[in-house]
Every structure is written in structure tokens, then in C-alpha cells.
Amino acid sequence: MNTQDTSHIRNFSIVAHIDHGKSTISDRILELTHTVEERDMASQLLDSMDIERERGITIKSNAVRVMYQADDGDTYQFNLIDTPGHVDFTYEVSRSLAACEGAVLVVDATQGVEAQTVSNANLAMNANLDIVPAINKIDLPSAHPEEVKTEIEDELAIPADDAVCVSGKTGEGIHDLLEAIVYLISPPKGDAAAPLKALILDSYFDEYRGVVATVRIFDGAIKKGDQLTMMQAGQSFLVDGVGVKRPAEVLLDELTVGEVGFVVTGLKDPAAVRVGDTLTYRDRPCDEALPGYREAKPMVYTGIFPIDNKDYENLRDALEKLRVNDPSLVWSPETSVALGFGFRVGFLGLLHMEVVKERLEREFDLDLIATSPSVDYHVYKTDGEMICVRSPQDLPDVTRIDHIEEPYLKAKIIVPPAYTGAVMQLAIEHRAMMTDMIHLSEKSVEMRFDIPLAELILDFFDQLKSRTKGYASLDYEFADYRASELVKLDILLSGDEVDALSFIVHKDKAYPLARGLCDKLKEIIPRQQFEVPIQGAIGNKIIARSTVKAVRKDVLAKCYGGDISRKRKLLEKQKEGKKRMKAVGSVEVPQEAFLAILKVDK
């Protein structure tokens, strides 16, 4: 095969509703093409992180090359690109899809088209991908592939004549699927002789080789020894090697036009290589960078504090270690009266925050408290100075604030027409303004909104999914900063303000939120020796109140024939439980109280 000829390359990703069998189909493809022998199969080969496997979600992108000998006698190079599956990583998804010409849309033959099928199909169609529908699980007695085909045509407006019926379990139909990929997905276009133009899909850090970038080449070729420049970051490096994952790494002489593979950059700073950046020759650059690049800016900031202040240094070391493979992670030291020393950490979104916190706790054995998420506010002071505020504690006194601006997003939501009312309602509740509504087809409507980022990060996505029964897809990008009437809501426990519980909120929402938060904290904070009043306040004005009643009885009176050890063990167990709580003044506060804002009943 002539590597300059892109007609034998197919770049695609596999998308599906959860549990419709994306992973098993990926595994069967690797098996049938002898990329991985059966005995080496561990299920979900592509998801390498523990947490990814446990949660069944993909966090990082991944690309595996598969060689397929087709019925026409030729050998084709398939690059199977796995994409992250959550709105926090919407940008990473868009870059992964930009590296593909096609997508295999997996639909369960027993379940039919479901919500994520629709939202994923929308994402793929928006990226102008060729779509190969695959109807999976046809081995099951309850499979009804013909009806599912009709659904695909009716609900997704995707022609289903070419839909392939497969069983990821038995392997039936996988061969037909591979043939369909050859015939239905366009080969990549590009010019091998032109100056290099390659998209960075992902990067990871290797202790010995520095940063390794996963790339898709649109023009030109890369080989060891090339001098390359990253057009957005501006940094140059000497290529230390190129190769592909099969899924074990295989070094090659060259990656050329249309191909997907990895480039060893030798760079020591993980943050230097950014997803979406364009690689080109240092001495013979292409005219312009690939479109769609966004700086990976943290969207949301939370305080992360060790419960035991002695763990501060350990937490910093742990963050340093995580950042090596997650360059989007940024932090700065933060001090809280209630929680002591910690860090204000920036995240791509709340799922990202949860995953990072869980990894810190699990992999580094730390007990941590995360505080209420905040965005980056621009505060204009009366003296004309503008400061960026990422933590409610840093907000200047009200008398010194002229006005506050908050980040707004342009959000694009695609839903079936039946749900536009529900989406409107949700938008109103979240201070969003509809800017446009476009009927894409009989089955889908695109709604565009301007929405404050602070509203989107809290629970907007979960609410959107639940109120549209999962049918909505969401994409967003940063718009601008706009003035808003924002206030700082403080929480007082036993009359003392707890800085780590403060929250910046729109003034119209302050009252209901304060009430909700006081009620939620009442549920979360266990009864203590003394009554604990919980108050919500703006400035000096108390706007909500609840009370944790004092515990009245806590005694194990029964003694089993002098078995004192048993009693002592109970006391020791109670003491252990207290260690997991943070003493704020005289009040023992459980970890989850500091994220109560996320659990307030709407």
C-alpha cells in the first residue's frame, strides 16, 4: 500500500447511548482484525484509567490503528478514535470528531433509538461526518432490527438502508460492519507535499520521553528529526519519534497525510502541548492554523482542602503529579479561616472536579474537602481597578464594589420539538436568554441561548438531560463578560460566618438559595452537643435560618456480662467518624456540607 495514497485510510469514532455496546464492538473490531489476540483481551481496552472503567465513561481521547484486509483484496488502515463522553469535555469531543471523517452510530436492537443516540448523532452530523448505523445485540431474542431501522430513519433522518446488523457478543456481522466502514466513510483528503498541518487531539506525559501528542495529519507528513512548531502555543521542538498504537505502541518512520498517530515531542512541560493546537513545520509553516482552537481554560474553581492540615504538602505534591497527565489542571494557594490551608483549583467542569478529587483521595490517600464551585468574576472597584475573583472570600467589601461582571456562554441545545417548552422553562430558571431557534428537521430543533457560566456549571446539564429525558445535546463556547447584580451569600454556623460556605449568587436567587442551603445543611450536619443555628446572610442581613437540634441521647447503656471491650470499640468507632469531619469553631461539619450547594432541592 502506498502511504501517500489516502484512499485506503478511514478515520472514525464509535458513538452510542450508554450500554448499547460501544465497547464490545470496539473490542470485536480489534479482535477480528487480529490487532489484539483473543487471549489478551481485557474488556474496554480503550479506556485505560481505573476511574474510566469504573464509571464506564471515557475521560481521555485515544486512537488505535487497525489494519483490515477487505473483501476487495486491499488492506485498509482504520484509525479508531475514542472520544470523551461528557459535557465537561465538550471541547475535547469536538477536536476528536474533527479528526474523523466518519462515525459508527451504535443502536441497541432491543432498545432502539434513545436519547444519547440522538444527541450523539447530532454531534456527528454537526461535524459533517459520514454515519454508519450499526444495530447491535441482534443475538438477543427480543431484538427487532427492522423496527430500529425505521426509528433511525424517522427520528434521526439518517438513511438506514445501509445499517449493519451486528452482535458485539457473538461477533456476527462485525465483518459486514468493517466492509461498510470501507464503503460508507470517505477517505481523508490532503496533500502530502504541502506544508504540515496536523491537529493535536490529546497528549499525555511519559516520564522518559516527555510529552507525547496524539495527532491527525491533514497535510504533509511527520518523521523523526523534523523541526515542528505548535502554531497557537508558539513553541517549537524536534520530533523524537512517531508511531501508532495497535494498541501497544509501534514506532514508524513516518506519519503521513490522513493518518492518525502519536508524536514524541520531548517537551518536559505538559501544558506546552494543547488539545486543538496545529502542528506545522518550523521552517515551512502552513498558511493558517486549523479552526476551532480554544485555550483549555478552567471553567470552574473550587477550594480543595485537606481535612488534616498536616496533609497540605502532600496535597500539593499530589496535584503536581496529576497535572503531568492533565495539563488543564491549575491551582493557587488559598487560605480559609474555617478550613486552613488549601488550594483554589480550576477545572473544566464539575465532573472533572469530581474525578480529580476522587483520584487525589484514592491514589494519594488524602481526605479532602471541596468547597462550592465558583467561576472567574470580574469585579470593578469604585477606584476604577478591576480584579478577578475566583473565590467568594476574595470579594471586596460591598462599599468598594462598583459593579461585577460574570462570564457568559453561547450555548447550543438540540432537542426534539416536544421538549422545547421544557428547555425554555429550564433556561428561565437559569437566567438564560434565548437568541435563536432553528428547526433543523421535523425531529430536531436547535435552540441558542446566552447563559451565565455560573448557571451552567451547577446542575444545568443534569437538569437538561432529565427534563428532556436525555434527548438534548448541549454544546457551548465562551461569549463575553456581562454586568450582573451579584451578591455574596454567607452562611453562619452558631453565629459565626464560615468563609468556606460562602457563595456568589444573583440577587434574585439569593433568598430561595439561602433557604434551600440552610435546609440542606440541617440535613447534612449531624446533631451535636449544642443546638446549631444555621443562618444565611447577605452582608449583615439574615435572610434564612434553620436549626440543627442538640443531640439529647447518645449512650450505650447495656453491658453484656462485663464485655467492656465491646463498649470501648463503639467509642473508638465514633471517634473515627469524627475524624472524617472538620471542626469549624465548635461545630463538627461533614465533608459533604461544603458542597451542599450542589444538592439544594430546586
Place this chain on the structure above:
Amino acid sequence: MSISALYLHIPFCHAKCAYCDFDSRGLRGSALERALADYVPRLIDRIDAFGCAGALRFVDTVYIGGGTPTVLGWALADIVARVRSWCDPVEVTCEANPESFDGSLADALACAGVTRISLGVQSLDDTELVGIGRLHTSARALEALRCARDAGFDVSCDLMCGLPGQTRASWRETLQRLIAERPCHVSVYPLTLEEGTPLARRAEREPALVPSEDFQADCMEESERQLVCAGFHRYEVASYAQPGHACRHNLAYWTGRGYLGIGRSSAGMVDRACADRLAGLFPGLAGRLEAEPDAARVRFVQRDDAAERFDFECLTEREAVAEDLMLGMRLSRGVAAVDLEHATHLCGSHAVDEAVRASRDLGLARWVDEDGGARCLAPTERGWLLGNELYGIFWGLADPS
């Protein structure tokens, strides 16, 4: 330290109560007879072994608990007689359940030298009794109480609060009806849901069965009001006695005196010297003592019928002292200032002062002057109800950090 208290465990009942997670097998008829025929001779052998070793010479209280010791019937008298052949106790208590206790057994036990009956009444409301799987009615309980009283025993009754369906009114009525029968000792235990018990499983499905701590607090306060009014003295968090009728055996547990346990699941506690002397009677103890030269106190729990397997727990002198303070705070007398002073030598005066300060600041304890003039740190009303907090403060003195 000599052994002053002896506990004998009878791990059998006619049926297990729904809340009970203590070691007992529910058996009846021939199955029970076979089990007892196997168990009782081993118990007697064990009594003799300790007797021969001279360990029972200074025993002055005996407590036969269960399970339900009265399922043994007349065999109980033989056991008591055997114990009495080795020592001359002033108090011999036998636990009894109303359904297996009557006048003739009462007479037999009295003849054998039992002095005190601890009767599992729990409640005098029949619906509540059914709810926790008791085999007797309230009428049967009162009848048993009268039999015991008529036979000349000191009678103690156990009551439980926080039972499914129990109300303030029903609790008050239980207390009043019981007081009218003039027992000389009453114990009040709040119900705890123990993991794995039928009641705990039921409560998972029916959260209303989970006893309310507030309701139990109300019940505990009501008990104190009623019982004190009827002439009882609350000498321990759960125990009320008419003057002169406090349970000497239970006091041994709370005052750091040595006690022996015989029978499966029974617990004992002795000091180092005594443990060294008796090591031959506890397989594995000699090796354990050698490995723990700092052990000042040893507690053991028998794990089988044959007394071949034991769990040992070794406490340092510091831990033993902290444990004594913790247990002392269960008593209305509390802990004497001299005992706190003694603890400072092992736990440091700063730590002891802190514990005293914390318990007083939290309103759990206060200084009182005993009749004899000794100054004691004693639990307050609040200290009774929030006992775990108070005990935790003093047990915390065991931890050097």
C-alpha cells in the same frame, strides 16, 4: 488483685428475641436437652478447674446470665451448689425470663443459695412484647415477679425503652405498674438496633421502627422521675436500686475489680499478676503475656464451648487507668479526685485536666462532695444521656497522642 466476681454464661434460650445479637441459641425440647447435656458438664468442669487453682476463694458475687439461664430448670440449682462448694458469695444473681420461671423453680434456686433474680420484663404492654419477639405476656411477667418475691429473692427487673409502638403513655404505665409490684432494683435500657438482628432487618424496610433518640431520652428522664419518686436511687446510668440493693456484681465491672467469666462468650478481666498465675487455664495466654511485657490488665472472652479458644486483649497500665475512669463515669458517684490525681502520673496532668475541663464545659460532669467528704467528678443529668461523649473523653486519655 483477687477475683471477686464470677460470671457464668448460659448461651441458650427457648427463642431468640428480635433485637438480640448476644450469643445464644434458641432451642427447645430434646434439642435443648442434648445441647445442655453437652454444655453443662463442661461448665462444671471449668468451675472446678478454677476452684482447684484457688481462683474462686475470694469470690463474693456470682451472676448467671444468658441467654436464659432458667431454661436449665432444676439443673441450675446444681450449678449454684457447685459454685458454692468453692466459695461463699454474699450475692448470687440468676437471670430469668418469665416464661421459664415459676414458684417451684424459685424455691429450688432459693434452696441452692441464689439470692437475687434479674427478671427480663422489658415492657408491660403485650403488643410491645410481641413486637420484639418475647415469649411471655405482661401478666406472666408480673406472676413471675411475685413468685420470685415470695421465694424471698431480691428482685430486679429489666425494662427497655424505644420499642416499636411504644409511646410516652405506655412507657409511663409500664413504669407505674412495675413500681407497684415493689421490685428492689430496676434496669432501664434503651433499645439498640444491632446489625444482623431480625429487628434491624425489619427496620430497614420500616424506618419507623428505628428508635428515636429523643423519645428514648424522654423515656430515660421519665424513668428517673418515677423511680426516684418511688424511693429508688440511680447509682449507674441504667440501674436504679432501693437503698442497700444495688447490684454488687455489676459494681465490680464499673470499679475495676477482677472478674472471671465461664462459658462460651463470657468475658473476664484480671490484672497482670493474676493472669500470670492463671495462664495455664487459658490456652494461648502464656505466649501472649510474654509478647506483651507492658500488659497490666488482661481481658479475655471465651470463644467456644470447650474453653479452648479465647480472645485476649492486653491493656497497658495507662489504658487500664483510662478504662477505670471511663467506667467510673457510668456511676452516680463518678470518679474520686484522688483517682484523677493518680491518673495524672500515667496520662500527664495536662491531659487529665483537659478531660476534666472538657467534661465540665460540655455540661457532662460536675464536682460533688460525697457524704464521706471525698471530692468526686460525677456525671450530670446531661452526662447520663450523652454518656458516650463523656466516656469517650476519659477513654481518650489512653491515647498518648
